[in-house]
Amino acid sequence: MVSVIVQNLWKIYPPNVHALRDVNVEVKDGEFLVMLGPSGSGKTTFIRCIAGLETPTKGRIFFGDRLIVDIERGVNTPPAKRSVGMVFQNWALYPHMKVFDNIAFPLKIKKVPKHEIEKKVREIAEALDIADLLDRYPRQLSGGQQQRVAIARALVKEPQILLLDEPFSNLDARLRISAREFVKSLQRKLKITTILVTHDQHDAYALADRIMIINNGVIQQVGTTEEILNSPANTFVAQFFGDPPINLVEGEGRGEYVDLGDLKIPIMAPLGKLQIGIRPTDIYIAETPLSPEDLELPPGRVKLVEYLGFTPIAVVKWERTELRTVVYNRVKEGDLAKVYLKRDGIKLFKDGIRVR
Numbered sequence: 573m574v575s576v577i578v579q580n581l582w583k584i585y586p587p588n589v590h591a592l593r594d595v596n597v598e599v600k601d602g603e604f605l606v607m608l609g610p611s612g613s614g615k616t617t618f619i620r621c622i623a624g625l626e627t628p629t630k631g632r633i634f635f636g637d638r639l640i641v642d643i644e645r646g647v648n649t650p651p652a653k654r655s656v657g658m659v660f661q662n663w664a665l666y667p668h669m670k671v672f673d674n675i676a677f678p679l680k681i682k683k684v685p686k687h688e689i690e691k692k693v694r695e696i697a698e699a700l701d702i703a704d705l706l707d708r709y710p711r712q713l714s715g716g717q718q719q720r721v722a723i724a725r726a727l728v729k730e731p732q733i734l735l736l737d738e739p740f741s742n743l744d745a746r747l748r749i750s751a752r753e754f755v756k757s758l759q760r761k762l763k764i765t766t767i768l769v770t771h772d773q774h775d776a777y778a779l780a781d782r783i784m785i786i787n788n789g790v791i792q793q794v795g796t797t798e799e800i801l802n803s804p805a806n807t808f809v810a811q812f813f814g815d816p817p818i819n820l821v822e823g824e825g826r827g828e829y830v831d832l833g834d835l836k837i838p839i840m841a842p843l844g845k846l847q848i849g850i851r852p853t854d855i856y857i858a859e860t861p862l863s864p865e866d867l868e869l870p871p872g873r874v875k876l877v878e879y880l881g882f883t884p885i886a887v888v889k890w891e892r893t894e895l896r897t898v899v900y901n902r903v904k905e906g907d908l909a910k911v912y913l914k915r916d917g918i919k920l921f922k923d924g925i926r927v928r
């Protein structure tokens with residue numbers, strides 16, 4: 573298919589809303605990129621700029637070596653000439669048209685001959701398992717079926733790039749899982765370069781080759797799930813990505829150890845004020861350490877035990893510090909528990925930027 577290269581992209585809505593600030597990213601040919609960020613961070617603006625539904629204020633976009641947008645040079649390819657298929661958050665099906673005509677619509681606009689439209693619509697409907705729904709109206713379909721129709725409509729003109737804007741947000745939790753599996757296997761089969769935007773990190777775990785995290789119009793980090801979990805660029809990324817959420821506490825670096833006041837963690841640390849990040853999966857309650865490398869902390873009081881799926885998670889309190897930990901042996905509220913910490917699970921941040 574094709575890569576998507578975005579260079580120095582800015583979008584400023586009048587009077588002065590900076591929706592995108594100097595975005596640079598390359599989505600590789602055939603890659604599934606999930607763009608993740610809180611509400612209002614610029615995600616929809618970004619894919620609308622790629623689709624051509626929004627004109628950036630500054631910057632350049634290439635599809636492979638084809639220049640699509642260069643604001644400084646007055647280049648802005650119209651949407652119909654971009655070879656992009658887009659699925660909107662609410663799927664935006666035409667309610668007065670049957671499924672067949674909804675899917676056929678982009679081909680009719682392109683004035684594709686009738687018999688070819690018939691063939692292509694049936695083909696894509698077969699592939700998406702909605703061939704028996706072609707005579708229905710959108711209101712006669714379930715959410716999952718409507719979503720497939722929207723995807724079929726986006727794919728029928730065989731675009732080189734697929735853009736999905738929160739495509740699962742109208743589906744209930746159970747249907748979301750099967751819809752994700754469906755989208756992933758379709759993407760793998762077609763090898764189509766795909767950008768999906770979402771505020772739900774579980775979409776990213778399930779789908780992404782790489783994840784791009786955005787906040788306030790600024791790209792915070794681009795990387796694989798592992799890279800972002802293990803080496804978050806800053807405290808925003810560390811807190812935004814990861815389930816259960818990371819423990820983030822303030823402390824003081826003292827060279828040979830980190831000082832949390834009531835806890836001293838013996839690892840090398842730069843001097844001065846630090847933020848210390850520990851994922852709950854990197855700190856645990858157990859009788860004995862899982863590895864001889866792991867650090868033993870002074871025993872802490874179990875304040876609460878809760879379940880995350882099947883995994884028990886405890887909130888452990890020392891004098892002042894409270895940390896969420898996984899639990900490997902039986903403990904209950906009020907117990908004094910042995911707590912171990914994985915040495916390489918400790919992330920240090922200075923002024924919000926990761927230094928270790």
Ligand SMILES: Nc1ncnc2c1ncn2[C@@H]1O[C@H](COP(=O)(O)OP(=O)(O)OP(=O)(O)O)[C@@H](O)[C@H]1O
Nearest residue numbers: 585586589591610611612613614615616617618771
């Ligand atoms: N047409 C517009 N005019 C002015 N401001 C806009 C316009 N569209 C979006 N914005 C603003 O630009 C910023 C980014 O919006 P955008 O819709 O791209 O965010 P988002 O990350 O997709 O949010 P959500 O997850 O809530 O859909 C927000 O502050 C939003 O209010």
